[in-house]
Amino acid sequence: MFAEALVDADVHGTATHGLTRLSIYLERIQRGVIVPDAALTVLRKTGGVLALDAGNGLGQVQARRALDMLIPLARENGVAAATVRNSQHFGAVSYYCNLAAQQGFILMAMTGCEPAMAPEGGYEPFFGTNPIAASFPTGKGYPVKVDLSTSMVARGNIIAAQKKKALIPLGWALDPAGQPTTDPSQALLGTVLTMAGHKGYALALMVEMFSSVLSGAAVGPAIGSMYKNLDRKQDVGHFFCLFDIAAFLDPAEFETRADAMIDAIKGSRKREGVEEILVPGERSARNAAKNEAVGVPVSAETLSEMKQWCARLHVPFALSGIGA
C-alpha cells in the first residue's frame, strides 16, 4: 500500500508527494519515529463513525486501511466518517480520492500538516497547508477531483524559486518578522499566506477542527515536522467522510447529471487566450494516462537516493525499463 500510494502520486503528476519522499520516510522508520507495522486501532465505533488510532504508523498505509474500513459502513449507512489520530503525512490526498471514486463513492478528505501558515493577522506558523479534497465518480473516464491546499501557493513553489534564485511575488509569504517578502529564503523561514486571506484562514481552521481537534491528534504547532523533527513523531490527524451515492439518488442519474455539468462547463465561453476549460481532476487523469503509457519520470536525485537506500538496507537495486 505504501509503495502504491507513492507511485500513484508520481503517476498522477504530483511528484512532490511521490518517490521523492521515500528517503525521508525510510529515514524516519530507521530512527524509530515511524512504526511501519503499527496496527490501526478502533477507539470508538458508532453507526457510521470510526475514531481510529494509527499507532504512529505510515500515514499512507493507515489512511488507506481507514478508507477500506469506511466503505462497508458507508454502504450500510449511506454516509460514514472516520478520524485518524497519531498518524504521519499521508502523501497525496488524490490517492484516496481515486480509490473512493473507483468504487463509486463520493469522498471528502482533509488532513492536518506541519505548521506553515499563520492565522489572518498573525505571522507565527500555526496551521499546516491543510488541504481539502473531494472526489466524485463520473462517466467521463475520470473522477472530478477537488484537491487544494488552503495556502496561497504550495511551499514547493517557494522552494523551486529558491533553487532558481528567483524572487517570489508579494502576497505569497511573510518573512520571520511578519513583513511581506519577495525573497524565497526569507519566506521559507517565515510563513506562507493563506489563500484569499481570511477565507483561506477560515478553511484551514475548519480542516484543523476536523483533522486535528476532533481526531485527538496534535493540533497546530504541536504537529511534528517530517524533515526538521527527526527525533519525534508527527502525530498528524486525518478526516474522511464517505457518501454512498445510491442513498441520495440513483447512481446512473447522478452520473448523467455530473456528466452534463462537466459538458456545460467545458463548453462555456472562454476568456481571451484560454484554449480549454478544464474540470478539477482532468489534468491528473491526463498525467496518469501519459505516465502509464510512457513511464513515470523519476529525477536523478531520487534515483540516487533509492540506490543509496538499497545499499544501506542490503536490498538489490533492480528496476527495469528506466529511461534517461
Added chain:
Amino acid sequence: MFAEALVDADVHGTATHGLTRLSIYLERIQRGVIVPDAALTVLRKTGGVLALDAGNGLGQVQARRALDMLIPLARENGVAAATVRNSQHFGAVSYYCNLAAQQGFILMAMTGCEPAMAPEGGYEPFFGTNPIAASFPTGKGYPVKVDLSTSMVARGNIIAAQKKKALIPLGWALDPAGQPTTDPSQALLGTVLTMAGHKGYALALMVEMFSSVLSGAAVGPAIGSMYKNLDRKQDVGHFFCLFDIAAFLDPAEFETRADAMIDAIKGSRKREGVEEILVPGERSARNAAKNEAVGVPVSAETLSEMKQWCARLHVPFALSGIGA
C-alpha cells in the same frame, strides 16, 4: 421559522440576508413561485441519509426542518447527511450553523445559488457564489463558524460600490465580454471572479456537486434568479452533513481541545497594525450580543417596504421599540 431565520441574520450582522429580503420573498409568494406551506417530502432514507424534496417551499423553513430531522439521525449514527432539492435561497448559512452548534453538533453546510461566477478560464455565469459553512461548538460562549462564499467578494460589495459611484479593484469581476473591469455596473452584468482563481473554482464545483447534482436540484445556470426570474421557481439544492462529537471523542475533551486552539490562535504574534486576531464566528457573536442589547438596525428602505407589505396584505404594522 421563516421570520426567525431572517431576524437571526440581522442580529448576527448579516443584514444582506435579513429583513431586507422579506419583500422579495413575499413578492415571490404572491406570484405563486414560492409555496409557503409546502410539505418537505422524504424521497430516500438510508441509515444516516435523507434525500428530501422541499416542494418549492421557503428555503429557510425547509432547510430548518431538514436540519431538525437530521439531529436524531446523527445522534444514532454518529454522522448524518441530507440533500434538499426543489428549494429556494435559504438565507444566511450562519442560522443553521448556530442551531447545530447550540445542540452540540458539528455541521457542514453548502447550498447552490443563482449563477454569478464562471469556471476558471471562462466568463459566462455558471456557478452561484456557492458558500461552504461549518460550525463547531466551543466553551467560549460562541461557536467557531466558518461561513464563506467561494467568490472573490460577495456581490453585495459590488452593489455597494455602484451605489457610491466608486470603482472596484481589478480582480473582483469581469465585464460581459470577459474583460477585467473596475466598473461596478459592468461587473454586475458580467461575472464575479472565484476566490483564489482555480481553487475557488474547484470549491464552487464541489459545492455544486453536493448541493445541486447529488440533490437532484437545478444545476448551474438552470437555477432561477430570485430577483430576475419572477415567473419561475429557483429549484435550489442544499446539502447538510451533521456530526455527533461523542461518536469521535468525549465532548468535554473536544471542547477543551477547541478552546485551547482558540486561545493559541488569539495569542499568536500579530502583524504590524493588527490589534486583535479573531477566530471565524467571533465577530458574528459580538454583533449578536450588541444587537440583542440595543436592538437590530433596520434601514429606512426596509421599514418602508415592510409598511407597504402590511398595507397590501391588510396586516397592522405594529413594531415596538423602533429607534432612529
